[in-house]
Amino acid sequence: MRYARLSVGGRGVWGRVGETDVELLSESPVDGRPDVIGTVPRATADWLPPVVPPVFYAVGMNYPRHIAHAGVPVPDRPEVGYRANNALTGHGSPIVKPQEVEGRFEAEPELVAVIGRTLKHATRDEARDSVFGWTIGNDVSARTWQHQDRTFWRSKNSDTFKPMGPWIETDVDALAATTTLRVNGETKASFATGDMVFDPFDFIVEMTRHLTLHPGDVLWMGAETTCRIEPGDTVDIEISGIGVLSNPVLLEGKEQA
Amino acid sequence: MRYARLSVGGRGVWGRVGETDVELLSESPVDGRPDVIGTVPRATADWLPPVVPPVFYAVGMNYPRHIAHAGVPVPDRPEVGYRANNALTGHGSPIVKPQEVEGRFEAEPELVAVIGRTLKHATRDEARDSVFGWTIGNDVSARTWQHQDRTFWRSKNSDTFKPMGPWIETDVDALAATTTLRVNGETKASFATGDMVFDPFDFIVEMTRHLTLHPGDVLWMGAETTCRIEPGDTVDIEISGIGVLSNPVLLEGKEQA
Missing domain, CATH: 2.30.30 (SH3 type barrels.)
Structure with missing residues (x-):
């Protein structure tokens, strides 16, 4: 469904x-x-974004190729971070690039798990059962801000920087899927969605040792690769069996152009 | 009110x-x-927590004495971070210390601004007008986890680590108040609430350059000082003109003791 x-x-x-x-x-x-x-x-x-989460969890480095490219150590345990609801936008709505952004402005295609129940101290089986369904996220990032700032507040959480959708698919083996990133119809990346260091259930087991997950919480699973985007582009992220999240990119102040 | x-x-x-x-x-x-x-x-x-925010913003180092004590540079601009709603708990409810926590387990007394309207690109006057009222937060922190982990996920966001309350006071000059931290009735710290590097309105002006604030969003303003707490203690944070946020500390697994 x-x-x-x-x-x-x-x-x-x-x-x-x-x-x-x-x-x-x-x-x-x-x-x-x-x-x-x-x-x-x-x-x-x-x-609209298919859910507005009580807590918006996001994984950082979680794909071996991304980690190797970044030259950082492979994580030895699943550690989760956060994004902010103000940044969410739906399928078809614009990603607005702020006038002040300089340097690389990038899309990151991510699988998103949507939690369907309240759980703490989950076993791996309970973690599996707790996922209501799967959707697609684009972890849009302004790299200069990301490197300048102590937090991700504007580099990853400016308004419209978190497209999510188009919908939640409840009947798919998301970890067997393929993620494809296209800009203006041209394929920029394609990778095995499930080729993760820690899968969503690893995260849910570890997270729920100390925190309670609630219905509607989302867990963005990180990206294998990124690509530049610019105003005028249209970014599509497809995860096979889920759908296509498509968003145009506009420059701030030119949203109506 | x-x-x-x-x-x-x-x-x-x-x-x-x-x-x-x-x-x-x-x-x-x-x-x-x-x-x-x-x-x-x-x-x-x-x-209960007096509001469950759409986005839970929190300031880090923002008091000169705290910054000097930590030996870090004074921030040159207001940069905000995040906490997570799962960790919220109300006045009178226990702070539960996880069995696994080792090392310093601490309370941090904070002023909290509660946003009352939707705003972006706020002037300083608009920032002032956007605050619905003020409450009190305790940014409970497990320091060993804080130093071991890449994010604050468990050090500051384990369940019950974010007491907030007891209520939102709409008629107080919060920046002229005094914050007092007591453990078992003994005063551990007392400081001028408004002695901040950047005040709430500085943050709101800077934040809304890139993000939209919404009614119910909260902004925790950082602490001047911290103190250790242990199971069996009762922690009170008073901000004059607002009230007293009081929480007992219990050990995980002994919540009913």
Whole structure:
């Protein structure tokens, strides 16, 4: 099943995505039992981030090739970081590059696990069962800020720097998938989604030793590779069996151009 | 006015805090226009964190004495970081020290600004007007983990490591207040709350150059000093004109002792 959130009359509404239509739902399917309250044609859907998480977890270096390229040690245990909800934007919405950004401005294609239940001290089996579904994230990064600043506050969390979507797919073996990154239709990278140092269940087991995960929390799993993006580009991230997250890139102040 | 959130019949309910009673409210006073829907005696109130923020911002080194003690350079611009909602707990609830924590386990008394409106590209006047009110935070930290880990995930964000409350005070000149930290009734520190390198409005102006703040977002302003806490202790943080945030410390697995 594919679940999304749409903007309908200025409100965020959950939806179940079919081939031609999206059925609108009365409440969240993550921790509720929604009824169908309407339908909109899929072609006219205005996609929001498919969930606004209570906590937005993100993994850093987690792909062997990315780690080798960065010249950093391979992590010996799963350590998670954070991103911020203000930066989320949906499928089809623009990534806005701030006027002040200089240097490399990059896309990072990531698998995202969406947590479906409350859990602490999870076993690996419980960690597996806790994932409601999978979506796609683009961990857009301004590298000069990333290197200048003590935190990732503006390098990775400026408004629109975290596209997520288009929907949550509940029926896919995400770790057997292929991630493909395209800019203006040209393939820039393609890699085995599951070729991770620590997989999502390793993280969930380790994290829940000390913290409680809640329905709707998201865990972004890191990227194998990055590529430059510039205003005027369109960035597509495809994860096979989930879908395609597509976002145009615009320059701040020229969002309507 | 003082606004809190209480646990009532297993639900989180907003309240307006009076001398002897708490009036229960139909919705959030931060961005709504609540009606009074009931009353509970203040003495029996079960306090929750006074707000669950969309984004949980936290300042690091921001007091000259703390910076001098740590031997780090004085920040030349306001850079914000993050904490995680799973770690929040209310006034009166226990701080649970994990069995695995070794070394210094410490309290950090902090002023917290609660944002009341949506804003971006704020002027200093707009930043001032955007603060709905003020509360108190305890940025509990496990130092060995803080030094071992690449992120603050478990050192500062394990469950119960972020007591916040007891309420949001809307009518106080928080930057003219005094912060006092007590353990088992003994004063461990007392400092001018407003003796900051960058004040909350400096942060809001800088942050909103690149990100949108939303109603309910919180900004923890850093601590001037810290002190050790251990299971069996009770930690009180008072900020004059706001109130007292009090939490017992328990050892994990002995929460019922």
